Amino acid sequence: MTDISTGLIHHPYLPPQGFEAPQPAVHKASTVFFPNVAALHSRDWKHKTGYTYGLHGTPTTFLLEERLATLEGGRHCLLVPSGLAAIATVSLSLLKSGDEVLLPDNAYGPNKALVQGELRAYGISHRLYDAMDTADLAAKLSDRTALVWLEAPGSVTMEFPDLPALVRLCRARGVRCALDNTWGAGLAFNPFELDADGLAVDVSVHALTKYPSGGGDVLMGSIVSRDPALHMRLNMTHMRLGLGVGANDAEALLRSLPSLPLRYAAHDAAARGLARWLAGRDEIAGVLHPALPGAPGHAHWKALCGTRDRAAGLFSVVFDARHTRERVHAFCDALRLFRIGYSWGGPISLVVPYDIGEMRDPAVTRWPHAGMLVRFSIGLEAAQDLRVDLEQALATLALAV
Incomplete structure (x- = not known):
């Protein structure tokens, strides 16, 4: 081979076998070679x-x-x-x-x-x-x-x-x-x-x-x-x-x-704590978290998941009906650590408001709540910091009444 480009492409060196490390190798390919x-x-x-x-x-x-x-x-x-x-x-x-x-x-x-x-x-x-x-x-x-x-x-x-x-x-x-x-x-x-x-x-x-x-x-x-x-x-x-x-x-x-089990447990623990705290707030008409007694299907969660006692870091709250859509949206906008965005499971806590009346078929299931719903995905921030953030955003509701 007289041309350097051909020599580089068809270079005969192969690294020695037996390399091991904590993370597996990354193999990228469209074409795969066959020996014959x-x-x-x-x-x-x-x-x-x-x-x-x-x-x-x-x-x-x-x-x-x-x-x-x-x-x-x-x-x-x-x-x-x-x-x-x-x-x-x-x-x-x-x-x-x-x-x-x-x-x-x-x-x-x-x-x-x-x-x-x-x-x-x-x-x-x-x-x-x-x-x-x-x-x-x-x-x-x-x-x-x-x-x-x-x-x-x-x-x-x-x-x-x-x-x-x-x-x-x-x-x-x-x-x-x-x-x-x-x-x-x-x-x-x-x-x-x-x-x-x-x-x-x-x-x-x-x-x-x-x-x-x-x-x-x-x-x-x-x-x-x-x-x-x-x-x-x-x-x-x-x-x-x-x-x-x-x-x-x-x-x-x-x-x-x-790290999945460790992260899942951390999301779970923080979410349960915040969900319990929100359940006691006057602004909130209901907290929807399967691991909380009284939540829809809690008994089913306990029967299936109780032995492992695991739940995701995800829950929703229903605001008291006196808080209008605009006020609930303003609450979400007032949050500082929670970011507004879809998905969940990441390190940053997220919040999204929903109008469930537009998402459910009344001929199939009857949604029992009149207030706006907000879903929280709890990230990996300190739960106390998230609670402080929720408190200051909830305070904006009182100012709007």
């Missing part, structure tokens, strides 16, 4: 026994998938670019034209938008059910129902359903069920062992954007299952949709995972 044509034709990416193309996995993504499967109590995992992508991949894989999908009325909003948009256009119908009423789900299951979505707790309003009862019902009717397990994060409960007999959901999806990342800087989702045939069906849909994640994002998740 036989290897090109024989390698199998589907079972993680070889590498064929970067989109179908590298050592970095395979390693992250295996660790996440262990975290959630499953056997197989697929990585996708976001939590919503995980939801969409499951629905697109398991539903076809003529099928029906059921969602709880308190489901994650973009999941509802997906069924109302693309899935409806593909000839897939949907119905909403009351997650706190197992009989309502039973009444709405039909011969066309091919998938039931579950959430524990519900999005924003935080009702904790009788998850084992809902799954048993799906099992009895022969209908697959998929759980959005982002709140539980694989720590509050095991979605594949919901009782002593091994009751399990079929699929658990997880927005890794939240607690597994922990930095508010990574978008990623996972799809975890136990059944090999179901995993392969999901895997082939995943491949045909061309879904993949960046190696640097996978690296960030691998670096964050070891």
Whole structure:
């Protein structure tokens, strides 16, 4: 080779093997080399026994998938670019034209938008059910129902359903069920062992954007299952949709995972303390936190999560009805440590106001509160500092009366 460019590209040096360090190596690739044509034709990416193309996995993504499967109590995992992508991949894989999908009325909003948009256009119908009423789900299951979505707790309003009862019902009717397990994060409960007999959901999806990342800087989702045939069906849909994640994002998740239990516990402890304190405030009509007695579904949370005694650092409050939308918005604006922003699970506390009357179907569930709702995601700041911030913002409500 007489040209330096060729010499640099085809340089023969290979570093010695056997290097080990706390963090795994980051493998970036679109093209993957094969030693010969036989290897090109024989390698199998589907079972993680070889590498064929970067989109179908590298050592970095395979390693992250295996660790996440262990975290959630499953056997197989697929990585996708976001939590919503995980939801969409499951629905697109398991539903076809003529099928029906059921969602709880308190489901994650973009999941509802997906069924109302693309899935409806593909000839897939949907119905909403009351997650706190197992009989309502039973009444709405039909011969066309091919998938039931579950959430524990519900999005924003935080009702904790009788998850084992809902799954048993799906099992009895022969209908697959998929759980959005982002709140539980694989720590509050095991979605594949919901009782002593091994009751399990079929699929658990997880927005890794939240607690597994922990930095508010990574978008990623996972799809975890136990059944090999179901995993392969999901895997082939995943491949045909061309879904993949960046190696640097996978690296960030691998670096964050070891601290996940510690961070989750810290978020939980601070959130429970602040939620209890807010429950005693005159400005607040109700606190929605599954681990607090009196909250919707507290008994279900205690039955499923009480042994581990874990809950996410997320809760909502309902303001007394005398405080108008404008006043509640001004309260949020007055907060100094809490930032206004979507998502949760990162180091910075967040706040978002919601008008639940615009988010729930009154024909399915009746929202019992008249006041505005505000959701808090508790970060890793000192709880006392957050309390002081809440106090000074609540004081602005008194000035407005």
